[in-house]
Amino acid sequence: MTEPLIQLKHVSKVYGAAGRGRGEAPGVTALEKLTIDFHAGEFTAIAGPSGSGKSTLLNLIGTIDAPTHGEIRFQDRRVSGLGEDELADFRLRQFGFVFQAYNLIPVLTAVENVEYPLVLQGVPRAERRARSLEALKWVGLEREGDRRPDLLSGGQQQRVAVARAIVHRPAVVLADEPTANLDSKTAAALLDMMLDLNKKHGITFLFSSHDPVVLSRARRVLHLRDGKLQDEAV
Amino acid sequence: MIRLAWRNLWRNRRRSALTLLSISCGLAAVMLGQSLMKTIQQQMIEKSTGVMLGHLQAQAEGVQDHKVPEKTYPRPASFESALRADSRVKEVSARLLYTGLISSAAGSRGVLVAGVEPRTEAKVSIIHTYLREGSYFTGNPRDVVIGDRLASDLDVRVGEKLVIMAQGPNAEMASELFRVAGIYHSGSESYDEQVAYIPLAMAQRLRGAEGRISHLVATLKDISLVPQVRSEFQLLARKEGAELLGFRQIGFEVEGIIRFEDAILVVVLVIIFAIVGLGVLNTISMSMFERIREFGVLRALGARPALIVRMIGTEAFFLGAIGAAAGIALGGAIIAYWGRTGLSLPVGKALSYWLPFETMVYLQPQWRLHLGSAAGLVVVSLLAAVGPAVRAARIVVAEALRSL
Numbered sequence: 001m002t003e004p005l006i007q008l009k010h011v012s013k014v015y016g017a018a019g020r021g022r023g024e025a026p027g028v029t030a031l032e033k034l035t036i037d038f039h040a041g042e043f044t045a046i047a048g049p050s051g052s053g054k055s056t057l058l059n060l061i062g063t064i065d066a067p068t069h070g071e072i073r074f075q076d077r078r079v080s081g082l083g084e085d086e087l088a089d090f091r092l093r094q095f096g097f098v099f100q101a102y103n104l105i106p107v108l109t110a111v112e113n114v115e116y117p118l119v120l121q122g123v124p125r126a127e128r129r130a131r132s133l134e135a136l137k138w139v140g141l142e143r144e145g146d147r148r149p150d151l152l153s154g155g156q157q158q159r160v161a162v163a164r165a166i167v168h169r170p171a172v173v174l175a176d177e178p179t180a181n182l183d184s185k186t187a188a189a190l191l192d193m194m195l196d197l198n199k200k201h202g203i204t205f206l207f208s209s210h211d212p213v214v215l216s217r218a219r220r221v222l223h224l225r226d227g228k229l230q231d232e233a234v
Numbered sequence: 235m236i237r238l239a240w241r242n243l244w245r246n247r248r249r250s251a252l253t254l255l256s257i258s259c260g261l262a263a264v265m266l267g268q269s270l271m272k273t274i275q276q277q278m279i280e281k282s283t284g285v286m287l288g289h290l291q292a293q294a295e296g297v298q299d300h301k302v303p304e305k306t307y308p309r310p311a312s313f314e315s316a317l318r319a320d321s322r323v324k325e326v327s328a329r330l331l332y333t334g335l336i337s338s339a340a341g342s343r344g345v346l347v348a349g350v351e352p353r354t355e356a357k358v359s360i361i362h363t364y365l366r367e368g369s370y371f372t373g374n375p376r377d378v379v380i381g382d383r384l385a386s387d388l389d390v391r392v393g394e395k396l397v398i399m400a401q402g403p404n405a406e407m408a409s410e411l412f413r414v415a416g417i418y419h420s421g422s423e424s425y426d427e428q429v430a431y432i433p434l435a436m437a438q439r440l441r442g443a444e445g446r447i448s449h450l451v452a453t454l455k456d457i458s459l460v461p462q463v464r465s466e467f468q469l470l471a472r473k474e475g476a477e478l479l480g481f482r483q484i485g486f487e488v489e490g491i492i493r494f495e496d497a498i499l500v501v502v503l504v505i506i507f508a509i510v511g512l513g514v515l516n517t518i519s520m521s522m523f524e525r526i527r528e529f530g531v532l533r534a535l536g537a538r539p540a541l542i543v544r545m546i547g548t549e550a551f552f553l554g555a556i557g558a559a560a561g562i563a564l565g566g567a568i569i570a571y572w573g574r575t576g577l578s579l580p581v582g583k584a585l586s587y588w589l590p591f592e593t594m595v596y597l598q599p600q601w602r603l604h605l606g607s608a609a610g611l612v613v614v615s616l617l618a619a620v621g622p623a624v625r626a627a628r629i630v631v632a633e634a635l636r637s638l
Contacts (some may be wrong), residue, residue: 057633065630084538097534103527103528120536
């Protein structure tokens with residue numbers, strides 16, 4: 001067995017815990033003592049009903065939120081406790097994000113949105129344009145590069161978001177409910193595309209969903225309930 | 235980042251356009267105020283130095299009233315020669331001023347008797363340019379040049395006789411007969427009604443002050459050299475019992491008005507800057523609150539907090555710079571228009587009692603001040619963005635992503 005890419009050790013997240021004084025309501029526990037390992041190349045779904053802690057878990061893994069207790073390690077390096085700039089650089093190198101609401105920058109075209117992580121990495125203009133167009137090709141949108149998000153359908157916007165998430169060759173793509181706003185046909189197509197990228201290019205995908213059809217495509221499914229790991233299916 | 239900041243600026247076109255309008259109108263108003271004040275100040279300096287003060291005056295040491303010093307002193311020959319020989323000096327002319335009584339068959343009036351050297355006086359004073367009738371001295375030692383109001387009061391015309399009476403050195407009264415050589419209209423009540431110009435030699439004889447003067451007036455080729463020339467020649471003037479003064483020391487009223495106007499300009503500038511700053515703060519703050527989720531996305535993708543600060547700062551810079559450029563164009567156009575057609579202002583009438591002053595002000599641009607104000611507005615825009623930018627940079631990414 002290879003070393004895990006990401007390790008969560010007794011990770012808890014309590015909202016409203018900081019600064020809580022005597023007599024105030026206790027914080028809301030979103031995750032409780034989770035210990036999970038993720039390996040490179042996984043295509044893993046985090047399942048569970050609304051409020052079960054799926055998004056919180058992805059946020060903690062993606063370092064856009066910090067655990068209240070426990071430790072998160074990435075390639076055996078402790079990431080909890082890094083400074084804001086170090087965390088930003090770390091995310092830029094290691095993660096790609098796909099959000100439920102697509103979250104494309106509305107004033108940028110599709111290809112400019114895809115380019116953005118490469119801009120942050122300081123990749124030269126010509127190279128980043130070529131790589132962005134290639135990423136758009138991978139998601140089947142090479143002809144839509146000059147369109148702004150408001151001229152794309154929901155499914156197209158989410159595919160642009162996937163292209164943006166993979167363009168800089170991150171170690172892991174974190175997708176929070178990526179199909180929640182899509183119709184079933186488009187959702188299935190998006191899942192197929194993500195699975196294809198996982199198989200062909202070895203990109204690790206961790207995504208959350210509560211849709212059984214989506215979950216059926218995952219090679220590993222972690223079920224969360226009330227912030228706890230209920231069971232795991234492989 | 236620059237492209238993103240530029241496009242962000244135009245997301246809400248109406249809001250950005252209104253902010254740009256407020257910046258440009260504010261700057262145009264500041265420019266108009268600067269141009270108006272400075273044009274009036276320049277006119278005041280030109281008129282006050284032109285009609286009486288000159289750029290530099292040598293007076294007897296210890297004079298209290300620099301306007302009409304009762305003290306006379308021997309004409310300082312060495313100092314005068316040195317001054318004339320200096321390449322920065324345009325002209326030098328001597329005067330003897332005192333109060334006297336001027337009479338005609340129709341009546342008498344108290345006047346300031348100004349003994350002048352006509353040839354050189356015409357180069358240090360602009361009174362001759364206001365001549366309406368007759369000549370600015372004919373060479374006759376008994377010529378007198380007076381204003382039209384005085385001529386009307388005394389009911390005299392060119393060629394008619396007048397008597398000037400003044401106190402001699404031993405308190406006895408002396409009088410001389412003069413003939414009106416010319417009548418001028420400067421527009422200033424005090425000059426047109428209360429001054430009589432006669433040749434210096436006759437003024438000295440009437441006063442019993444042969445060889446003595448009250449002022450040695452000099453004009454320079456460049457008025458900005460006054461402090462430098464004054465400082466260089468002061469010692470030489472003192473050796474001959476004189477004190478060299480610049481027009482700002484003598485015309486302290488003008489100096490006071492200029493300072494007062496400059497203070498008003500500063501107050502107006504501060505008010506406009508505050509209004510513009512609040513406008514930019516409002517625009518940037520609104521824009522920031524609308525984009526909290528986007529900032530969260532950018533931070534999640536790997537943007538450092540400093541990049542968010544730079545992006546918002548760039549947006550504020552664009553707002554300030556475009557507004558300032560539009561303001562310069564608008565203000566410049568207004569100033570150019572009123573510079574060509576003139577702006578009729580009652581200020582001319584208010585000042586004309588003691589100075590000849592045009593009621594029509596032809597505005598002149600003050601580019602150094604205008605560009606300074608424009609740069610100030612850009613800085614104010616940047617400062618207004620500091621708060622929102624820092625707040626945007628400090629967002630909690632996960633919370634920002636949850637915001638609507």
